[in-house]
Amino acid sequence: MRQNLAFICFFIFYAGVGLYGQSFDRLALTPPMGWNSWNKFGCNVSEKLIKDMADAMVSNGMRDAGYQYIVIDDCWQIKRDSAGNIVPDPQRFPTGMKVLADYIHSKGLKFGIYSCAGSMTCQHRPGSRGYQFQDARQYAAWGVDYLKYDWCFEEGQNAKAAYKTMSDALKATGRSIVFSICEWGENKPWEWGQGIGQLWRTTNDIRDGFDMSVNWGGLGVLQILDKQVGLEQYAGPGHWNDPDMLEVGNGGQTNTEYKSHFTLWCMLAAPLMAGNDLNNMSDSTRIILTNKEVIAIDQDTLGLQGFKFLTMGNIEVWVKALNDGDAAFCFLNRGNQTEDLNFDWKKHGIYHFSTDKNGFKLSKNIYQVKDLWNHKVIGTTSDNLKIRIKSHDVVLVRLNAVKNK
Ligand code: GLA
Numbered sequence: 001m002r003q004n005l006a007f008i009c010f011f012i013f014y015a016g017v018g019l020y021g022q023s024f025d026r027l028a029l030t031p032p033m034g035w036n037s038w039n040k041f042g043c044n045v046s047e048k049l050i051k052d053m054a055d056a057m058v059s060n061g062m063r064d065a066g067y068q069y070i071v072i073d074d075c076w077q078i079k080r081d082s083a084g085n086i087v088p089d090p091q092r093f094p095t096g097m098k099v100l101a102d103y104i105h106s107k108g109l110k111f112g113i114y115s116c117a118g119s120m121t122c123q124h125r126p127g128s129r130g131y132q133f134q135d136a137r138q139y140a141a142w143g144v145d146y147l148k149y150d151w152c153f154e155e156g157q158n159a160k161a162a163y164k165t166m167s168d169a170l171k172a173t174g175r176s177i178v179f180s181i182c183e184w185g186e187n188k189p190w191e192w193g194q195g196i197g198q199l200w201r202t203t204n205d206i207r208d209g210f211d212m213s214v215n216w217g218g219l220g221v222l223q224i225l226d227k228q229v230g231l232e233q234y235a236g237p238g239h240w241n242d243p244d245m246l247e248v249g250n251g252g253q254t255n256t257e258y259k260s261h262f263t264l265w266c267m268l269a270a271p272l273m274a275g276n277d278l279n280n281m282s283d284s285t286r287i288i289l290t291n292k293e294v295i296a297i298d299q300d301t302l303g304l305q306g307f308k309f310l311t312m313g314n315i316e317v318w319v320k321a322l323n324d325g326d327a328a329f330c331f332l333n334r335g336n337q338t339e340d341l342n343f344d345w346k347k348h349g350i351y352h353f354s355t356d357k358n359g360f361k362l363s364k365n366i367y368q369v370k371d372l373w374n375h376k377v378i379g380t381t382s383d384n385l386k387i388r389i390k391s392h393d394v395v396l397v398r399l400n401a402v403k404n405k
């Protein structure tokens with residue numbers, strides 16, 4: 001009898017873990033969207049700032065456009081107490097993380113936090129090494145919904161094992177917490193990240209520049225883009241490549257470049273973490289960040305990352321297969337001159353989703369072509385696409401398969 005009871009308990013425990021594992025995989029069926037403090041504010045984080053950003057996300061239409069997570073990056077933590085508990089900076093977060101989390105939740109948003117797999121964070125605050133389960137329990141008690149987990153002061157750890165430990169710790173809390181692996185692509189997290197986290201950084205940190213091959217110190221938009229080629233096979237619902245957070249609106253690029261940066265991240269099915277001051281943003285920044293038709297490319301439920309399809313001189317053509325046989329085509333002008341493009345759909349083939357992993361096969365169908373920045377249907381694929389693309393600009397079109405049904 002006692003043996004039977006033990007067996008039943010054992011069964012219930014493992015069924016529970018199994019079910020939780022399934023729900024973990026379902027936590028980010030489309031790429032996470034939100035805001036993170038680092039790109040604009042660095043260590044200058046506070047309770048007031050975070051509340052202001054949550055308020056702004058609601059009032060400026062970003063929440064309605066799909067943004068959800070408000071994430072405090074490095075520098076919220078100041079020390080550990082004598083029991084090893086992590087302590088938020090009491091000057092900057094006087095009412096504490098639980099109250100802040102409740103506030104964010106009351107706005108219909110979710111709360112994210114940051115730590116590091118090493119002994120210290122990149123800004124020399126206490127890291128989670130040796131405290132993973134204690135920290136995870138603390139985050140769950142505060143009401144944390146998202147953890148970004150960095151890789152400074154890692155002291156020779158095995159990356160997969162280090163991230164798995166924190167992943168197990170988060171899972172053991174029983175709370176749904178998205179796990180963002182921020183290991184900069186050093187140990188190919190795309191090969192082992194699925195099941196451990198829902199997203200993984202693929203490169204070093206982004207800098208607020210479009211083409212920063214000369215002015216080094218991080219990577220510009222084009223430099224990050226180039227490093228995504230070939231990674232498309234690793235992304236899918238619940239497990240995403242993360243080319244780093246957005247710089248849109250931070251001042252180092254033109255509006256045209258920010259529009260391209262945002263578009264390319266949507267083509268990559270990238271997590272969309274805004275990194276600007278949501279309280280002080282220009283109309284053009286708001287229009288970029290809240291373009292629902294462009295966001296729909298990122299959030300498409302098929303979950304296929306776009307890939308580089310063709311290079312035509314200075315113009316690159318990126319393609320992303322979408323639900324219902326639709327597709328997005330992004331024409332990017334990387335050069336310094338305006339380019340006139342005459343794109344023959346028939347010559348290059350029109351590709352639509354098929355079940356093979358590459359996602360496309362040749363189709364004879366005719367599609368409607370919609371420009372997603374001008375919100376206009378500009379023709380069909382029976383005609384050549386004749387477009388003028390400014391330097392560093394994109395033209396993004398959605399091929400609508402409706403006509404074929
Ligand atoms: C690393 C990460 C950044 C940011 C900083 C904070 O550089 O890659 O995204 O979190 O640490 O110190």
